[in-house]
Amino acid sequence: MKRFLALALLAACGDSPTDIPEIKSDVARDLQPNVSAGDFATLVDGNTEFATDLYAQVHGQSGNLFMSPHSISIALAMTWAGANTNTAAQMADTLHFTLPPDQLHAAFNKLDLELASRAANAMSGTIPFKLKTANAIFGQEGKTFLDPFLDALARNYGAGMRVLDFLSDPEGSRATINHWVEDQTNDRIKDLLPMGSVTPDTRLVLSNAIYFSAAWDEPFKAEETADRAFKLGDGTTISVPTLHQVHERGYGEGDGYKAAELPYDGGQ
Numbered sequence: 001m002k003r004f005l006a007l008a009l010l011a012a013c014g015d016s017p018t019d020i021p022e023i024k025s026d027v028a029r030d031l032q033p034n035v036s037a038g039d040f041a042t043l044v045d046g047n048t049e050f051a052t053d054l055y056a057q058v059h060g061q062s063g064n065l066f067m068s069p070h071s072i073s074i075a076l077a078m079t080w081a082g083a084n085t086n087t088a089a090q091m092a093d094t095l096h097f098t099l100p101p102d103q104l105h106a107a108f109n110k111l112d113l114e115l116a117s118r119a120a121n122a123m124s125g126t127i128p129f130k131l132k133t134a135n136a137i138f139g140q141e142g143k144t145f146l147d148p149f150l151d152a153l154a155r156n157y158g159a160g161m162r163v164l165d166f167l168s169d170p171e172g173s174r175a176t177i178n179h180w181v182e183d184q185t186n187d188r189i190k191d192l193l194p195m196g197s198v199t200p201d202t203r204l205v206l207s208n209a210i211y212f213s214a215a216w217d218e219p220f221k222a223e224e225t226a227d228r229a230f231k232l233g234d235g236t237t238i239s240v241p242t243l244h245q246v247h248e249r250g251y252g253e254g255d256g257y258k259a260a261e262l263p264y265d266g267g268q
Helices: 037-058 069-080 085-095 101-121 147-157 170-184
Strands: 130-140 161-164 204-213 226-231 237-242 251-254 257-260
Touching (some): 037 085, 037 101, 069 085, 069 130, 069 204, 101 130, 130 170, 161 170, 170 204
Parallel strands (some): 130 161
Antiparallel strands (some): 226 237, 251 257
């Protein structure tokens, strides 16, 4: 049976507070990681398997669902860089990490850099293409963090270990992390960590923020929006305003689903 770690991760539709003490390696981020096509495909396949596992765990919840499996994978990959023995093995099994550590972190670096470069092909002047990811690990002040761990964070994620005093000031630490979240999500997410979620027993908090904004590659026309029937999960039908356009698009269907591919500005 797979064990899923409980953690708070952030996603929103990013400039970090500068007054948080940070322990960071002198190693520069590798902006041109040497990753083979095979390693890159292996990482993507593993991330997709994890996303499928995760969806199977949460899809039964009521209401709308928006989640970012990539956020969870990359935040836990950063943490995995400091894990060993049975903990590392269980994390790798759950997250479908099959590459050796150095190769896996380099592949995550390449993926993150490629996502960040996607704005290059965007053309829209009305809604500029923006895709920004930011990762942070907050650890207990005074704890020792090993150099290989800090080197891996710096080289592959451009990150360090921000330190807070959870032990003596859990509420102040919670507020600091929440402010970081607000900054990284253009104030879209406020007070993510609720009162009491950070305690004197807290030693590590992982955070990932995604800021995304883009126009459709071929925008919908407002005048073609009309009320149409929409079937709910309980079988009842309601009328909702529905976007409409006629274009050739990638399409697939299977048991219980139909899917269409609608690219964003720049063909992404």
